[in-house]
């Protein structure tokens with residue numbers, strides 16, 4: 001875990017209301033894994049007191065600025081939901097923002113797993129893209145990756161062309177304006193038995209809807225979910241981010257944010 | 269500005285031989301066991317877990333003292349979520365004493381503290397006077413434990429908590445029960461939510477407290493106007509952070525003027541200048557809380573800025589600053 005002033009490289013709106021900002025801060029990206037996160041301290045640069053607390057963001061992507069670079073840049077994906085994200089989107093290239101990271105426990109992919117199922121909704125897409133990127137880099141392992149994404153309508157759908165070409169992308173929209181009409185959990189149900197491992201990130205109702213699907217399947221297949229809770233610190237010192245699991249009270253930021261679906265939502 | 273020339277001389281002299289100020293403070297003068305800190309910067313209970321996370325980030329031994337997360341006799345799950353909500357320049361928390369219980373704290377955590385070279389003070393809480401006494405007994409003589417902070421000021425509980433700290437008689441009973449059950453130095457942590465804090469402060473002093481911590485969080489509230497429900501798991505929760513600093517500072521000043529024993533200042537300290545304010549108001553030491561949530565290095569930064577203030581202002585001994593605010 002390090003604290004560093006990340007330099008803004010560029011920001012773009014990748015689909016309506018959803019932004020991606022690239023940052024340069026080797027200390028924060030060096031050992032970062034998909035599913036881990038940073039705490040962004042948008043107030044500190046101006047030593048402002050409002051907002052006071054940092055906010056958590058999953059690593060979305062990594063890249064090398066040039067083939068000779070040994071240090072990766074990283075990107076965060078966010079939608080404009082408040083002052084912190086508005087400030088992030090308005091920062092100019094060269095501006096700096098304090099962050100702490102990498103934090104938490106990210107996804108764990110078994111070496112032997114050939115078929116990976118990724119399920120996301122909303123900004124929950126961010127860590128799944130990081131995972132898809134990392135796993136499609138290992139072409140030799142001949143992995144198949146299916147990414148299922150759900151949105152209300154076409155305007156909220158993560159653009160297919162941004163994904164690695166190896167990834168099979170399946171979309172569901174509630175209004176039927178793109179892909180399959182319905183919920184992303186319908187796609188999840190169809191692919192569950194195909195998958196050697198499943199990974200999900202999205203809103204709580206999505207997790208709750210996934211739980212009975214896994215139980216009905218009868219194989220009690222593990223599904224790694226990335227949780228989001230209120231957080232004050234992100235570093236394990238405030239106890240604000242409690243997650244009540246079958247194995248006791250856990251801290252989302254420190255014991256998670258990766259949890260087992262049925263440990264947290266045994267009954268939906 | 270007739271003194272500007274002498275000021276300049278003082279500044280030049282300080283620059284010529286950079287003085288390393290003496291920072292050591294005594295939190296329990298005359299106690300059975302001493303609690304001397306190498307500097308006045310402590311962490312605040314519940315804002316640094318049990319110190320292990322911070323110890324991975326920086327040399328924990330640089331701090332004056334580390335406070336444990338509040339501990340109870342039995343493990344507790346704490347309150348449901350949401351436990352945290354941000355408010356302007358502050359936050360509300362309702363954690364509800366999630367902790368592993370005193371036995372596990374001693375077997376798993378205090379064994380690490382023992383290897384540190386910094387005094388660790390255990391913040392402790394009971395539902396009854398008797399539970400406070402039993403906790404004090406269990407913690408007495410435990411390796412790795414340098415002092416006790418008696419929490420009679422937690423706003424997030426149905427039983428006990430802040431109720432003890434609002435009544436001078438109840439507060440004194442708790443403090444007395446703890447003091448007579450331990451040889452460790454005892455700090456009483458007071459609630460700011462009282463009409464006259466000096467009454468409680470004096471009661472704790474008379475009951476044998478070695479020092480007072482002023483203060484715990486204020487009881488606050490925040491409502492979601494869409495759902496028309498409180499934004500925390502209980503209707504009221506503890507307000508902390510810069511929003512409470514002027515209030516806490518006033519309480520420290522009032523308390524320090526009313527008691528003989530050392531007062532520890534706590535509430536909204538974000539940087540070294542905030543710490544200096546509390547010391548000028550009468551605090552012998554300070555606790556850094558919410559600031560660590562924004563930046564886990566905050567306690568170290570407060571320390572460095574405090575040293576810088578002393579160096580720049582020709583303060584050779586931090587004890588000279590305690591209560592040095594000029595009010596006339």
Ligand SMILES: Cc1cc2nc3c(=O)[nH]c(=O)nc-3n(C[C@H](O)[C@H](O)[C@H](O)COP(=O)(O)O)c2cc1C
Nearest residue numbers: 312313314338361483484508509535536537557558
């Ligand atoms: C999340 C959180 C948990 C806390 N837990 C405790 C605790 O267990 N025991 C205690 O005496 N005070 C506890 N406090 C109060 C702090 O120790 C401190 O008195 C208060 O936060 C004011 O200081 P600050 O404004 O610097 O945070 C807690 C505060 C916060 C924000």
Ligand code: FES
Nearest residue numbers: 234238239241253
């Ligand atoms: S957010 Fe503070 S402990 Fe997890």
